[in-house]
Structure formats: structure tokens, C-alpha cells
Amino acid sequence: MWQCPLGLLLLLSLPGHVALGAQQGRGRRELAPGLHLRGIRDAGGRYCQEQDLCCRGRADDCALPYLGAICYCDLFCNRTVSDCCPDFWDFCLGVPPPFPPIQGCMHGGRIYPVLGTYWDNCNRCTCQENRQWQCDQEPCLVDPDMIKAINQGNYGWQAGNHSAFWGMTLDEGIRYRLGTMRPSSSVMNMHEIYTVLNPGEVLPTAFEASEKWPNLIHEPLDQGNCAGSWAFSTAAVASDRVSIHSLGHMTPVLSPQNLLSCDTHQQQGCRGGRLDGAWWFLRRRGVVSDHCYPFSGRERDEAGPAPPCMMHSRAMGRGKRQATAHCPNSHVNNNDIYQVTPVYRLGSNDKEVMKELMENGPVQALMEVHEDFFLYKGGIYSHTPVSLGRPERYRRHGTHSVKITGWGEETLPDGRTLKYWTAANSWGPAWGERGHFRIVRGVNECDIESFVLGVWGRVGMEDMGHH
Numbered sequence: 500m501w502q503c504p505l506g507l508l509l510l511l512s513l514p515g516h517v518a519l520g521a522q523q524g525r526g527r528r529e530l531a532p533g534l535h536l537r538g539i540r541d542a543g544g545r546y547c548q549e550q551d552l553c554c555r556g557r558a559d560d561c562a563l564p565y566l567g568a569i570c571y572c573d574l575f576c577n578r579t580v581s582d583c584c585p586d587f588w589d590f591c592l593g594v595p596p597p598f599p600p601i602q603g604c605m606h607g608g609r610i611y612p613v614l615g616t617y618w619d620n621c622n623r624c625t626c627q628e629n630r631q632w633q634c635d636q637e638p639c640l641v642d643p644d645m646i647k648a649i650n651q652g653n654y655g656w657q658a659g660n661h662s663a664f665w666g667m668t669l670d671e672g673i674r675y676r677l678g679t680m681r682p683s684s685s686v687m688n689m690h691e692i693y694t695v696l697n698p699g700e701v702l703p704t705a706f707e708a709s710e711k712w713p714n715l716i717h718e719p720l721d722q723g724n725c726a727g728s729w730a731f732s733t734a735a736v737a738s739d740r741v742s743i744h745s746l747g748h749m750t751p752v753l754s755p756q757n758l759l760s761c762d763t764h765q766q767q768g769c770r771g772g773r774l775d776g777a778w779w780f781l782r783r784r785g786v787v788s789d790h791c792y793p794f795s796g797r798e799r800d801e802a803g804p805a806p807p808c809m810m811h812s813r814a815m816g817r818g819k820r821q822a823t824a825h826c827p828n829s830h831v832n833n834n835d836i837y838q839v840t841p842v843y844r845l846g847s848n849d850k851e852v853m854k855e856l857m858e859n860g861p862v863q864a865l866m867e868v869h870e871d872f873f874l875y876k877g878g879i880y881s882h883t884p885v886s887l888g889r890p891e892r893y894r895r896h897g898t899h900s901v902k903i904t905g906w907g908e909e910t911l912p913d914g915r916t917l918k919y920w921t922a923a924n925s926w927g928p929a930w931g932e933r934g935h936f937r938i939v940r941g942v943n944e945c946d947i948e949s950f951v952l953g954v955w956g957r958v959g960m961e962d963m964g965h966h
């Protein structure tokens with residue numbers, strides 16, 4: 500077990516060990532503050548043992564890097580005690596260290612007391628009585644291994660760390676970032692409208708609503724940790740459609756909060772809701788603008804009651820309605836109510852959806868969101884098999900809804916041509932492609948073509964007159 504420092508000299512000349520020049524050792528050693536004045540900091544560390552290093556007498560180069568300083572594996576350190584490597588006594592002398600080990604755990608160069616905690620992404624680690632860290636083992640929403648697997652695979656899209664999702668569990672992502680309930684089977688079987696493609700009619704290979712209707716297509720919204728995508732996607736589609744159908748005379752951003760707080764019949768606000776219920780409300784009651792009734796946000800874990808409805812409307816003839824309350828935002832006076840005509844369901848053939856989109860504007864689509872979608876950063880999304888080999892709790896999904904705004908085709912480096920939809924999500928402008936994403940088109944990827952809705956903004960002659 501005892502060896503001469505010559506072997507160590509060879510070791511020290513390897514790259515990475517150069518900082519430990521033997522020449523510096525002697526002087527430094529006597530001046531250096533003790534490493535162990537408060538006990539051994541790295542009780543579980545293997546130092547002397549790792550290099551099989553134990554030296555007789557005093558050997559200043561019988562040393563190893565230790566938490567940014569140097570520790571020794573020679574007998575001399577036993578005299579001063581304070582600069583022996585943590586495993587010196589145990590490994591070289593076969594005796595326990597001559598002072599009691601510290602009460603606590605090490606992390607990132609710091610000592611944490613027993614019951615001290617730190618967060619490792621979405622998991623809390625706690626310092627146990629036995630001075631070992633114990634960490635929760637939840638699947639995290641941002642999973643670096645999954646990001647790597649997606650980016651190394653040839654899936655047509657890239658994954659990344661969306662910082663708003665860092666620290667959340669996958670379960671929280673599913674519970675707080677989606678929020679559309681699947682329609683009942685009777686709604687799911689809702690009559691589909693079939694548009695007729697004229698004989699010989701060819702749809703363009705690419706289309707983007709914001710190019711056909713500049714300034715009338717609104718930017719992606721941010722639902723935060725409110726599972727209310729039912730209200731956000733409905734407000735988003737209605738905002739664009741009211742703007743388009745009024746020929747730009749009205750370009751409101753409609754208020755998701757108005758739906759979340761006031762459309763409460765069989766709806767759960769930030770705990771989820773139905774699209775048919777949301778459209779019924781927009782048609783029969785109408786909503787104000789987002790300026791008038793801003794989103795109040797919701798932090799996850801908030802268990803309190805939903806905020807009460809702050810906006811009401813009354814009929815003013817011919818089905819039109821008028822607000823009976825001031826805007827919840829007291830700086831805004833305009834409490835105009837916006838309404839829509841009855842919603843209609845489009846055939847699930849992609850041509851039907853394309854024609855509707857091109858003629859009348861963005862449409863709303865149901866979408867089944869899987870664990871990998873949260874990591875989307877760019878490209879043409881399709882659900883990947885990277886989590887297939889992992890336990891069930893890593894493979895989660897939930898129902899969401901989004902606004903489809905266009906389509907296109909792209910030829911990948913490997914020669915495959917992928918057809919896609921472009922869509923706006925409600926996870927803020929920093930997620931994905933500036934808040935948007937592209938998803939494979941024509942194969943009902945993630946159910947995106949299974950339930951697609953369109954609607955007309957309710958626009959009267961009087962709305963076209965002023966403004």
C-alpha cells in the first residue's frame with residue numbers, strides 16, 4: 500500500500516494535475532488554512548484510495564486536488580491533522596478519522612444541515628440523518644436525457660430547455676399547462692360541414708394567415724400555469740375571426756379571463772373546460788377585450804376558489820348584447836361585447852381544413868399533448884418514441900387545444916418531404932418557434948385533425964361604420 504512519491508510525480512505531470520506543482524507544496528502547506536477545522540467536508544470521497552496513494556513521512560507532492568484546495572496522503576498530515584485527504588485515516592491507516600464527522604451533507608461546495616434541502620430540477624433533495632442526500636424521483640417536465648435523445652434522433656424537430664418549464668414535474672405540466680376536456684361523444688359526432696373543392700381546384704402548397712390578413716392575426720397568448728387552454732384557444736381564434744370578418748374595423752384581443760371566470764356552467768376555469776361550452780358562451784353572452792378584462796394568472800398549487808365573474812351583459816335586441824359592468828381594469832373604458840355566430844365542425848380531411856383556413860381564417864383544433872411536446876423548440880413536430888423504454892409515469896399525455904394558422908411543406912436533409920400545419924400555442928412567445936409550432940399534416944398526428952372548429956365573428960353593419 501505504501502508507495503514512493505516518484506509515481507506521484509508522473510501522475511502530477513499529466514494534464515489536469517499541473518496546478519499541483521511539487522515546488523509550491525512546502526511553503527504553501529504550512530501557511531494554508533486547515534481543510535478540516537470543522538471536520539471532514541467530503542465524508543464519502545475517495546481520494547487516496549482513488550489513486551492508491553499513501554506516502555511515508557513527509558511528502559509534499561503526495562497530494563491531490565480536493566474541493567478547490569489540496570489534500571495530502573502522507574503520514575505528516577496526521578500530525579497537523581487539518582490537511583489530510585478525507586479517506587487518509589481510513590484507507591492509509593485503517594483507523595477512523597480523529598474527529599467526529601460533521602453533521603450535514605455536502606452539495607456544490609457547501610455544507611447543508613440535516614433536513615436541509617436543495618432542488619435538482621423538479622426534485623427536492625433532503626439531507627438525511629445519515630448524512631446522505633435523498634432526492635425525490637419524479638419525472639421532470641424538462642428532461643435533459645429526453646432532449647438529448649430527440650436531438651440525436653432524426654425526428655424532424657429539435658428539443659430544448661424552455662426555462663419556464665424548468666423545475667416543474669411532468670405531472671404538473673400535464674395538470675397546469677393544458678386544460679381542454681375531450682368533447683362528449685354527441686359533440687364529437689357533431690355534424691361536419693363539407694366544403695366543396697371545385698373540380699380542378701388546387702390549394703397552394705403553403706399558406707399563412709398572417710400573410711393574407713396582415714395585422715389581423717394576433718400573437719400567441721400565455722396561459723401560464725392555468726389549465727385553461729379551452730378559453731385561450733377559443734379567445735385566440737375568435738379574436739382573429741372577428742378581425743377578419745369585420746375587415747379590420749374591429750381588431751380586439753378577446754379576453755380569456757372573461758371565459759375562465761364567467762363561463763362556469765360545466766366548465767372548470769383554470770382546471771379545464773370544453774370547447775363547445777366556450778363557443779356557446781361567446782355566441783350567447785359574448786366577451787369583452789383582454790384590455791378590459793385582463794388575465795389574472797394563476798400560480799400552480801393555488802387551491803383557493805376561482806375569482807368571481809366581473810363582467811355581465813344584457814340583451815339589447817336582435818341577439819346583440821351590452822355590458823352591464825365597468826371593465827375590471829379600471830383604466831379601460833371600452834367594455835364592448837364581442838360575439839360570434841354558431842360554431843361549425845370541419846371535415847377531418849386536411850383539404851377541408853385548408854380551404855376553410857384560406858377562406859375564413861384560423862381554426863381551432865383539439866390536440867393530444869405528449870411528454871415530448873413540452874420540449875419542442877423548432878421543426879416539424881411528431882410524437883417521438885424516445886420514452887417508450889421508460890416506465891409508464893414518463894409517458895404521459897393530456898388534451899389541449901390550439902389555433903391552426905397555416906400550412907406548408909419542407910424537405911428534410913435526408914430527402915423526406917414533410918407536410919405540416921403551423922399553429923399558435925398558448926405557452927407564451929418564448930416557447931417553440933416564437934410561440935408557434937409546426938406539426939405533421941395529413942396523418943391526424945396527436946389527433947390534431949380529429950376535431951377542428953370554425954366560427955364567424957358576429958359583425959353588424961353598425962360595427963363596420965365607426966372606428
Ligand SMILES: *[C@@H]1O[C@H](CO)[C@@H](O)[C@H](O)[C@H]1NC(C)=O
Pocket residue numbers: 574577578592597
Ligand atoms: C496519528 O496521530 C495520532 C494522534 O496524534 C497518533 O495517536 C497516532 O499514533 C498517529 N499515527 C501514526 C501512524 O503516526
Ligand SMILES: *[C@@H]1O[C@H](CO)[C@@H](O)[C@H](O)[C@H]1NC(C)=O
Pocket residue numbers: 643660661662665
Ligand atoms: C434550463 O433552464 C433553466 C432556467 O433558465 C436553467 O436554470 C437550467 O440550468 C437549464 N437546464 C439545463 C439542463 O440546461
